Amino acid sequence: MRERVAQRRKHRVQVEGTNMTTTVKTSNVDDLINFDWHKKYPEIPTGPVPVERYISQSYFEQEIEAVFRHSWIVVGRVQQIALPGDFFVRNLPVLKTSLIIARTEDGSISAMHNMCAHRANLVEWSNDGTTDMFSCKYHGWSYHLDGSVAVVTDEESFPDLDQSKCGLPHVSVDTWGGFIFINLDLEPEESLTEYLGELGRGIENYPWNEFSQLRGHWQAELRCNWKVARDAFVEAYHAGFIHRKILRNSTYDARNPYGHFLDITLYGRHASMSVYKSPEYQMTPTRELLSRYTVPVEPFEIPPGMNPSGSEYWHQDIEMVFPNIVLDPGGGRYGGYYSHTFTPITAGTCLYELDLYHPTPTTAAQRVGLEYARVLLRDAALEDFGNCEKAQIMLASGAHDVMNLSIQELVIRQQLDVVETEIQRYNEKSS
Amino acid sequence: MTQATTLPEGFESLRPYLDWALPTERERFVRRNTSEMTQIQEFWDAMTPLLPAALEYLDQFPEDELSGDGYALFLLALATMEIAPAVENFGEPGVPDAADFRRWHPSQ
Numbered sequence: 390m391r392e393r394v395a396q397r398r399k400h401r402v403q404v405e406g407t408n409m410t411t412t413v414k415t416s417n418v419d420d421l422i423n424f425d426w427h428k429k430y431p432e433i434p435t436g437p438v439p440v441e442r443y444i445s446q447s448y449f450e451q452e453i454e455a456v457f458r459h460s461w462i463v464v465g466r467v468q469q470i471a472l473p474g475d476f477f478v479r480n481l482p483v484l485k486t487s488l489i490i491a492r493t494e495d496g497s498i499s500a501m502h503n504m505c506a507h508r509a510n511l512v513e514w515s516n517d518g519t520t521d522m523f524s525c526k527y528h529g530w531s532y533h534l535d536g537s538v539a540v541v542t543d544e545e546s547f548p549d550l551d552q553s554k555c556g557l558p559h560v561s562v563d564t565w566g567g568f569i570f571i572n573l574d575l576e577p578e579e580s581l582t583e584y585l586g587e588l589g590r591g592i593e594n595y596p597w598n599e600f601s602q603l604r605g606h607w608q609a610e611l612r613c614n615w616k617v618a619r620d621a622f623v624e625a626y627h628a629g630f631i632h633r634k635i636l637r638n639s640t641y642d643a644r645n646p647y648g649h650f651l652d653i654t655l656y657g658r659h660a661s662m663s664v665y666k667s668p669e670y671q672m673t674p675t676r677e678l679l680s681r682y683t684v685p686v687e688p689f690e691i692p693p694g695m696n697p698s699g700s701e702y703w704h705q706d707i708e709m710v711f712p713n714i715v716l717d718p719g720g721g722r723y724g725g726y727y728s729h730t731f732t733p734i735t736a737g738t739c740l741y742e743l744d745l746y747h748p749t750p751t752t753a754a755q756r757v758g759l760e761y762a763r764v765l766l767r768d769a770a771l772e773d774f775g776n777c778e779k780a781q782i783m784l785a786s787g788a789h790d791v792m793n794l795s796i797q798e799l800v801i802r803q804q805l806d807v808v809e810t811e812i813q814r815y816n817e818k819s820s
Numbered sequence: 821m822t823q824a825t826t827l828p829e830g831f832e833s834l835r836p837y838l839d840w841a842l843p844t845e846r847e848r849f850v851r852r853n854t855s856e857m858t859q860i861q862e863f864w865d866a867m868t869p870l871l872p873a874a875l876e877y878l879d880q881f882p883e884d885e886l887s888g889d890g891y892a893l894f895l896l897a898l899a900t901m902e903i904a905p906a907v908e909n910f911g912e913p914g915v916p917d918a919a920d921f922r923r924w925h926p927s928q
Contacts, residue, residue: 605845606927609919634909634916673908675871675901682875753886753894754879760901763845767924768905768915775918 401690402701405666407724408686414699421698422649422665426799430655433802437791442805443614443784448812449736453483455815456712456808461563461570461577461584463714463730464490468567468601469517470498474534477517478503479571483733488560489513489523490569493534500562500571501536506555523557532557565589566597585710588656591694592708595718597746599686600725605745605763611774613781615713615731615739616804621773622715622729623707623800625650625664631776635769640704642667652698653799658711658807660800663696666704679758683724684748695719709800711807724748724759727766737781743770827896828877828889831870834896837863841895845928848902853914853921860903860913867900 401410427435442448464479469490476491487503489512505512505525512525512532522539524531531540536557541547561572563581570581582589611618621627625648629641641648645665652663672680695718696703705719705726713733718726725747732740745766750756794801827834840863842848852860867874874897877890886894906913914921 608925608927609923631917635905637909673904675904675908678872678875682879751882752879753881753883753890754875754877754897756883757875757878757894757897757901760845760898761904764901764905767926768909768918771915771918771921771924774924775915778919 399699404691404703404719407683407719408688409719410688410690411696411701411703412690412699413701418644418651418665418700418702421651421700422645426653426796429653430799430803433655433799433806435802437793438802438805440784440787440790440792442808443616443781444736444787446736449614449733451812451815452808453733455812457484457573457733459572459574459577459811459815460712461572461581462712463568463710463728464488464500464571465569466567466601466604467498467564467569467598469569472519474519474521475517476513476520476523476534478513478515481732483735484573486573487511488571489536489557490562490571491523491534497535498562498564498569499535500560500569501557502560504558505530506538506557507541512557530555566593566595567601568597585659586657588659588661588694588708588710591656591697592661592692592706592718594692595695595726596686596689597718597726600746600748602749603747605747605767606742607767607770608740608742609774610734611739611741611777612737613739613774613777614737614784615733616808617777617781617784618729618731618739618741618774619709619713619715619804620798620801621777622717623660623662623709623804624795624798625662625707626795626797627776631772632769635765635772637671637673638667639670640664640667642669647797649797651700651703652696654697655800655803660709660803661694661697662707662709662800663698663700664704664707665700666702668702675761679761682752682754682758684750684755684759686724686748691719709804711804724762729770737785741770741774743767826889827893828887830873831877831893834866834870834893837866837896838892840899841892842899843895845898845902845926848899849921849924849926851899852902852906855913857906857911857913860906864900864903864907867896871897871900 399412399414402413403410469477470492473492473494478489480487489503490500493499503512507530510525510527512523522531529542533539538552538555561577563570625640628636628648650662651665654661695706708716713731715729727745730742747759
């Protein structure tokens with residue numbers, strides 16, 4: 390066994406600054422960073438991409454109906470509703486609804502429209518909390534955690550009421566890696582497991598839950614189309630420009646001056662990218678001092694779907710989970726992982742959320758170390774969204790009617806293509 | 821909460837900067853973004869020589885078992901993390917060429 394491993398020149402290495410190991414299969418980093426990914430994926434269109442899809446109102450409406458109304462969408466994490474009675478509310482104005490996500494008495498998760506069967510009022514008005522039932526403030530109708538009717542006040546005055554039909558209307562719900570996904574389609578074409586497919590299987594053994602007891606959450610309403618925001622997080626080309634001060638040379642250097650990926654793998658609707666780590670990275674004095682106070686984590690080997698090229702220059706992966714969340718596991722020098730979520734509001738606005746999930750500190754000094762990681766990450770995101778809004782202004786000008794993308798921006802093309810395919814499929818089905 | 825007025829032994833020189841001992845990320849973020857660079861630099865210059873000792877002190881306790889003095893030092897260390905990019909990366913209080921910081925909402 391040992392000989393076979395040696396023959397393939399595979400070996401495990403610890404990822405610098407973390408307790409993760411990765412299996413190194415190749416050290417020929419130049420072949421990886423100079424690879425033409427279009428050769429691997431000839432089905433992805435080349436050439437300029439139309440600006441129209443980022444500004445058109447009718448295209449936006451089709452995206453909502455064809456994609457968001459029928460896809461599995463992340464609404465939160467299981468840690469937010471750890472115990473029976475815990476709940477949170479997720480508003481999805483573009484889908485014209487508000488959902489209650491609750492942990493029921495038997496430990497399962499229910500996801501329901503937040504709508505009273507009496508005269509339609511929003512039932513739960515808090516963002517989150519713990520309760521034994523949801524009560525409508527208007528006339529006091531109440532619902533159990535699973536959405537079934539608990540109390541109809543002045544019941545005698547509703548002689549014909551069929552209470553079995555008056556529960557909070559359910560939506561589909563399932564979990565993967567501790568993420569709670571909902572689907573407004575009550576009979577989704579695919580289960581969540583089928584939907585996530587090979588990407589889901591390849592990365593599910595990452596310790597998503599272990600890093601999720603604590604998190605930093607930031608959000609902003611951005612004046613840009615949701616895809617403009619998403620595009621900013623599926624390429625590493627911009628790191629050396631807009632982020633050059635905050636991220637310094639962590640993902641580029643003389644050998645790889647534009648931070649080319651080590652790998653791009655497309656998985657149907659989803660995609661995975663591996664970010665290069667520069668050995669020449671210069672830590673700031675603060676970061677160097679804090680590296681003595683990293684949170685201890687049980688050693689683990691990253692799952693096979695991460696760093697699939699097996700490069701020792703691996704920094705972290707970017708997992709694009711269609712349609713609107715990007716997971717950044719590995720975290721390179723952060724420890725833990727972070728996610729970016731882009732929720733459409735209008736054709737020209739979206740809600741951007743950044744969540745940083747990290748190991749639980751055991752000392753106050755380790756907590757200070759995490760604060761540094763949190764501040765850097767959200768300062769970097771502030772740079773991203775300044776950028777996105779400026780781009781949206783000029784997209785709307787129509788002065789250029791196309792954008793020109795690099796080989797390294799393959800996932801932007803793929804995602805545009807997946808949306809287009811879903812819209813066509815939806816239109817064919819409904820006609 | 822009431823403003824801390826004391827610090828652990830060896831850290832008394834930080835007393836003039838206790839107004840940086842803010843309990844939430846939101847308050848630290850606003851403080852940094854509404855301060856002049858000279859104020860940030862003054863706090864930074866007072867704090868950073870003591871930061872290795874502060875971290876050593878804070879490494880003895882979990883966050884929720886800090887004494888009142890220790891908690892004030894902990895908050896000053898968190899504020900130092902908040903201003904670190906201003907001093908070490910940007911040379912100005914906020915993030916240059918970025919969106920207005922007031923539109924970015926931390927949950928804590």
